[in-house]
Amino acid sequence: MAEHRSMQRGALLDAARSLLSEGGTEALTFPALAERTGLARSSVYEYFRSRAAVVEELCAVDFPVWAAEVSAAMEGADSAEGKVEAYVRRQLDLVGDRRHRAVVAISAAELDAGAREKIRAAHGGLVAMIGEALCELGHAEPRLAAMLLQGVVDAAVRRIELGAAEDPSAITEAAVTMALRGVRG
Numbered sequence: 001m002a003e004h005r006s007m008q009r010g011a012l013l014d015a016a017r018s019l020l021s022e023g024g025t026e027a028l029t030f031p032a033l034a035e036r037t038g039l040a041r042s043s044v045y046e047y048f049r050s051r052a053a054v055v056e057e058l059c060a061v062d063f064p065v066w067a068a069e070v071s072a073a074m075e076g077a078d079s080a081e082g083k084v085e086a087y088v089r090r091q092l093d094l095v096g097d098r099r100h101r102a103v104v105a106i107s108a109a110e111l112d113a114g115a116r117e118k119i120r121a122a123h124g125g126l127v128a129m130i131g132e133a134l135c136e137l138g139h140a141e142p143r144l145a146a147m148l149l150q151g152v153v154d155a156a157v158r159r160i161e162l163g164a165a166e167d168p169s170a171i172t173e174a175a176v177t178m179a180l181r182g183v184r185g
Contacts, residue, residue, distance in 0.1 A: 005047075008037070008039065008043075008047065009047050011037045011039075012033055012037055012039070012044065012047055012048070012054070013054070013057065013058055013061060015032075015033050015036035015037050016028055016033060016054050016055075016058055016102065017058065017062075017099060017101075017102040018036065019032055019033070019036065020058075020101065020102040021101035021102050025051075025055075028051055028054065028055070029051070030044045030045065030051070033054070052112050052115060055115060056112075056114070056115035056118065058102055059115060059118055059119050059122070060118060062099040062100075062102065063118075063119065063122040064122060065099065066094060066097075066099060066100055067122055067125055067126050069090060069094065070086075070087060070090045070091055070094075070126060070129075071125075071126075071129055073086040073087070073089070073090035074086045074087055074090075074129055074130075074133070080133045080134075080136035080137045081133075081137070081180060081183070081184075083129075083130070083132075083133035083136075084130065084133055084134070084137075084149070084179055084180060084183050085176055085179070085180060087126075087129070087130050087133070087149075087153075087179075088149075088152070088153055088156075088172075088175050088176050088179045089172060089176060091153050091157065092153065092156055092157065092160065092168075092171070092172045092175060093172075095157055095160045095161060095168070101161070123150075126150070127143070127146045127147065127150060128146075130146045130149060130150075131143055131145075131146045133183075134146055134149075134183060137183055137184070139183070145182075145183065148182070149179055149182065149183065152175055152178055152179055152182070153175065153179075155175075156171050156172065156174070156175035159171050160172075
């Protein structure tokens with residue numbers, strides 16, 4: 001029974017990822033989840049009490065995986081600049097990934113304080129990792145520089161997701177160049 005419940009929960013999360021990456025937070029509704037999974041709407045409520053609860057669980061499941069991939073890419077780099085480049089490049093490589101798209105699609109306004117705190121903590125982990133590399137590069141304010149660097153990444157993510165005129169690889173290269181020039185001060 002527990003295994004069956006866990007499979008259904010997994011199916012609901014997978015449906016939620018698809019809905020979010022296709023249509024953003026508005027697309028994530030209980031009727032849509034029920035339709036995608038073939039479960040009765042009442043069954044969906046047995047697993048999740050609200051949309052925010054679905055989103056919170058998605059963040060709890062997907063964000064650490066995504067952060068770990070960025071972290072692994074950074075650990076593979078042999079210099080502080082290499083870490084910065086890996087940080088930018090890996091995040092942009094993950095743009096097409098549904099887990100990443102779903103997490104990006106979630107608007108903070110939808111979440112309760114607990115969920116927002118979890119996302120902040122996960123983001124904080126990424127920012128701390130890049131902060132260490134920025135310290136190595138001699139930045140006086142590594143935390144501020146890390147936040148600004150993430151802003152460049154977020155802008156590039158949005159640009160790629162919008163299907164902008166530029167090729168995604170051109171957006172990635174521009175973001176990497178800007179990040180590296182910026183962190184060199």
